[in-house]
Amino acid sequence: MSASEDIRAELAAIEALAAEALAGAADLGALRSAEAELLGRRSALAALGSRLGALGEAERRQLGADLNAARARLAELARTRSDLLEAARREARLEEDRLDLTEASLLGPRAWVRGVPERGRLHLVTRTRDELEDIFVGMGFGVVEGTEAETDWYNFEALNMPPAHPARSMWDTLYLDLGEPEGVLLRTHTSPVQVHLLETVGPPLRAVMPGRCYRKETPDARHLAVFHQIEGLVVDEGIGFADLAGTVEVFTRAYFGQEMLTRLRPSFFPFTEPSAELDVTCPVCGGAGCRTCSGSGWIELGGAGMVDPNVLDAVGVDSERWTGFAFGFGIDRLAMIRAGLDDLRALTDNDLRLLHQV
Numbered sequence: 001m002s003a004s005e006d007i008r009a010e011l012a013a014i015e016a017l018a019a020e021a022l023a024g025a026a027d028l029g030a031l032r033s034a035e036a037e038l039l040g041r042r043s044a045l046a047a048l049g050s051r052l053g054a055l056g057e058a059e060r061r062q063l064g065a066d067l068n069a070a071r072a073r074l075a076e077l078a079r080t081r082s083d084l085l086e087a088a089r090r091e092a093r094l095e096e097d098r099l100d101l102t103e104a105s106l107l108g109p110r111a112w113v114r115g116v117p118e119r120g121r122l123h124l125v126t127r128t129r130d131e132l133e134d135i136f137v138g139m140g141f142g143v144v145e146g147t148e149a150e151t152d153w154y155n156f157e158a159l160n161m162p163p164a165h166p167a168r169s170m171w172d173t174l175y176l177d178l179g180e181p182e183g184v185l186l187r188t189h190t191s192p193v194q195v196h197l198l199e200t201v202g203p204p205l206r207a208v209m210p211g212r213c214y215r216k217e218t219p220d221a222r223h224l225a226v227f228h229q230i231e232g233l234v235v236d237e238g239i240g241f242a243d244l245a246g247t248v249e250v251f252t253r254a255y256f257g258q259e260m261l262t263r264l265r266p267s268f269f270p271f272t273e274p275s276a277e278l279d280v281t282c283p284v285c286g287g288a289g290c291r292t293c294s295g296s297g298w299i300e301l302g303g304a305g306m307v308d309p310n311v312l313d314a315v316g317v318d319s320e321r322w323t324g325f326a327f328g329f330g331i332d333r334l335a336m337i338r339a340g341l342d343d344l345r346a347l348t349d350n351d352l353r354l355l356h357q358v
C-alpha cells in the first residue's frame with residue numbers, strides 16, 4: 001500500500017470512529033471532551049495531517065482536501081448532536097422548575113403533599129366571635145354591630161371624656177383625615193356602640209356588640225394594632241353590680257369551663273363607676289409568671305363596670321330611673337387563651353401550620 005493509500009484508509013477509519021463517538025455522546029459535557037479529543041490539536045486527525053508533508057504535491061492537495069472535508073463533516077455532526085442535547089437539557093430544566101401555582105394556592109400546602117383537596121375554614125378569631133355571640137344570645141342578649149370609623153364624640157366625649165380629658169391617653173388613637181382635625185377616628189374600642197344603642201333604641205336593653213378596633217400600638221405578645229372586642233350593655237330598672245358579676249361568671253364558665261380561675265379587680269374607666277377588670281390565669285405558665293403574661297401570672301381579658309350616670313345623661317336617658325352595667329372583652333385574647341397560644345401575633349401571621357391546629 002502506498003503512503004497516500006495508507007493515510008486515506010486511516011482517515012476513513014478515524015472518521016468512522018469519531019463519528020460514532022460524537023453521535024453517541026450522552027450529554028453536553030461528554031460531547032465537549034469528545035470534540036477536543038477527536039478534532040483538537042492532539043487528535044489522531046491532526047496527527048494524520050502532519051504526515052501529509054511527506055507526500056507529493058498532487059497527493060498532498062487531494063488528501064489535504066479529503067482531510068478538511070472529513071473534519072467539516074465531523075464538526076457538523078458535533079453541532080447537530082450539541083443542538084439536540086441542549087434542547088433536551090432545556091426541556092428537562094423546564095420540567096423540573098414547573099410549579100403549578102393554581103394548584104398550590106387553591107388547595108393549600110398540605111393538600112399539595114397528599115394530593116387531596118382540603119376544605120378551608122373560618123379563622124380562629126371569627127369562630128371565637130361566633131361562639132361568644134352564641135353564648136350571649138343564649139343568655140338573652142341581642143347582637144348589634146357598629147361602625148369602625150367613629151366621630152370623637154362617640155368614641156370619647158359621650159363616654160364621659162371631654163376634649164383633653166387625661167383618660168383619653170389610655171387609648172392611642174388613629175385619626176382619619178376627614179372633617180374637623182382629629183374629629184373622625186378609627187374606633188379604639190367597641191364602647192361607642194353603647195352610645196349609639198342608647199341613643200337609637202334606649203332602655204331597657206341587653207346587647208353585645210362585637211367588632212374590630214384599632215390602636216396605635218406596637219404589637220407584642222398580648223397586643224395588636226388591629227384587634228377585636230365584644231362589648232356588652234345591660235340597662236334596665238334596678239340593675240346592680242351583682243348582675244354584672246353574675247353575668248361575667250356565667251359567661252366565663254360557658255366559654256372556659258368550670259376550672260378556669262378568673263378574678264374581677266378594681267380598676268378605672270371614665271364611663272363606668274365603679275369599674276373593674278376581668279383577669280384569667282395565664283394558660284401558658286398556669287399563674288407562675290412568664291413572658292406571655294409579663295410575669296404577672298394573669299392575663300387581662302377586658303374591662304367592666306356600672307354605666308356612669310353621665311353617659312346616660314349625655315344621650316338623654318334618665319339616670320334616676322335607669323341603671324346598667326357594661327363590659328368590653330378582647331376577642332383575640334379570649335381566642336388566644338383557650339387555644340393555649342403564647343403570642344397574639346401568631347393569629348395574624350397566617351401560618352397555615354398553626355391555623356390548622358387551633
Ligand code: FA5
Binds near residue numbers: 330
Ligand atoms: C376598653 O377598651 C374599654 N372600652 C372596656 C370597657 C367596656 C370597660 C365597657 C368598661 C365598660 P381596655 O383598653 O382595657 O378597655 O381594653 C379591653 C380589652 O380589650 C383588653 O383587656 C384586651 O383584652 C383587649 N385589648 C385592648 N387592647 C388590645 C390590643 N392592642 N390588642 C389586643 N387586645 C386588646
